[in-house]
Amino acid sequence: SQQGEEDPQALSIQEGENATMNCSYKTSINNLQWYRQNSGRGLVHLILIRSNEREKHSGRLRVTLDTSKKSSSLLITASRAADTASYFCATDATGANSKLTFGKGITLSVRP
Amino acid sequence: NAGVTQTPKFRVLKTGQSMTLLCAQDMNHEYMYWYRQDPGMGLRLIHYSVGEGTTAKGEVPDGYNVSRLKKQNFLLGLESAAPSQTSVYFCASTSMRVSYEQYFGPGTRLTVT
Numbered sequence A: 001s002q003q004g005e006e007d008p009q010a011l012s013i014q015e016g017e018n019a020t021m022n023c024s025y026k027t028s029i030n031n032l033q034w035y036r037q038n039s040g041r042g043l044v045h046l047i048l049i050r051s052n053e054r055e056k057h058s059g060r061l062r063v064t065l066d067t068s069k070k071s072s073s074l075l076i077t078a079s080r081a082a083d084t085a086s087y088f089c090a091t092d093a094t095g096a097n098s099k100l101t102f103g104k105g106i107t108l109s110v111r112p
Numbered sequence B: 001n002a003g004v005t006q007t008p009k010f011r012v013l014k015t016g017q018s019m020t021l022l023c024a025q026d027m028n029h030e031y032m033y034w035y036r037q038d039p040g041m042g043l044r045l046i047h048y049s050v051g052e053g054t055t056a057k058g059e060v061p062d063g064y065n066v067s068r069l070k071k072q073n074f075l076l077g078l079e080s081a082a083p084s085q086t087s088v089y090f091c092a093s094t095s096m097r098v099s100y101e102q103y104f105g106p107g108t109r110l111t112v113t
Helices: none
Strands: A005-007 A010-014 A019-024 A029-037 A043-050 A055-058 A061-066 A071-076 A085-093 A100-102 A106-111 B004-007 B010-013 B019-025 B031-038 B042-051 B054-057 B065-067 B073-078 B087-094 B108-112
Touching: A005 A085, A010 A019, A019 A106, A029 A061, A029 A071, A043 A055, A043 A061, A043 A071, A071 A085, A100 B042, B004 B087, B019 B031, B019 B087, B019 B108, B031 B073, B042 B065, B042 B073, B073 B087
Parallel strands: A010 A106, B010 B108
Antiparallel strands: A005 A019, A019 A071, A029 A043, A029 A085, A055 A061, A061 A071, A085 A100, A085 A106, B004 B019, B019 B073, B031 B042, B031 B087, B042 B054, B065 B073, B087 B108
């Protein structure tokens, strides 16, 4: 079963705009992670937020976590054409013994 | 550091044939994972290992076997390939002592005809 569900499924924006992607999950978690996948490549870790954190920043990335709503959002500011990729949220559920559960992903297209 | 490597990169099998996918990591990670990625399905965990000599089933283990004889290697075997196993397979590793992020290999694209 899919723990994380991303929204929207696809997003198309102009270069320079901000991109916001959302993830909802079902059970309690230890942490939530976001990954990026360029076409034909493996996933690359972007950022991790722990269950006791509410917001985290890394460069142009901002992640929020609301454990009461079981949801997270990933904001990419000042997007670039190179940000075009698929983005996945992954949850490390409590008691999952190091296993991550990935959502189906969001396809982001950034138009030059 | 090569990170996580996978061989082969591409393979075409006929139904009923067998093959082994090899994953190697040079980061001394304890945990290793095999996932499959299908269109519209995200990544699904096949098997994983929390240390040398130990393996466990993931979400979709049927039709696959694994072995972790050496800490740096994690092998995924298909004994009798089926068209439903056509997919892209990813290996990943992590060290819980350092961080929880997983490092992924480049993937193996497998087609079963």
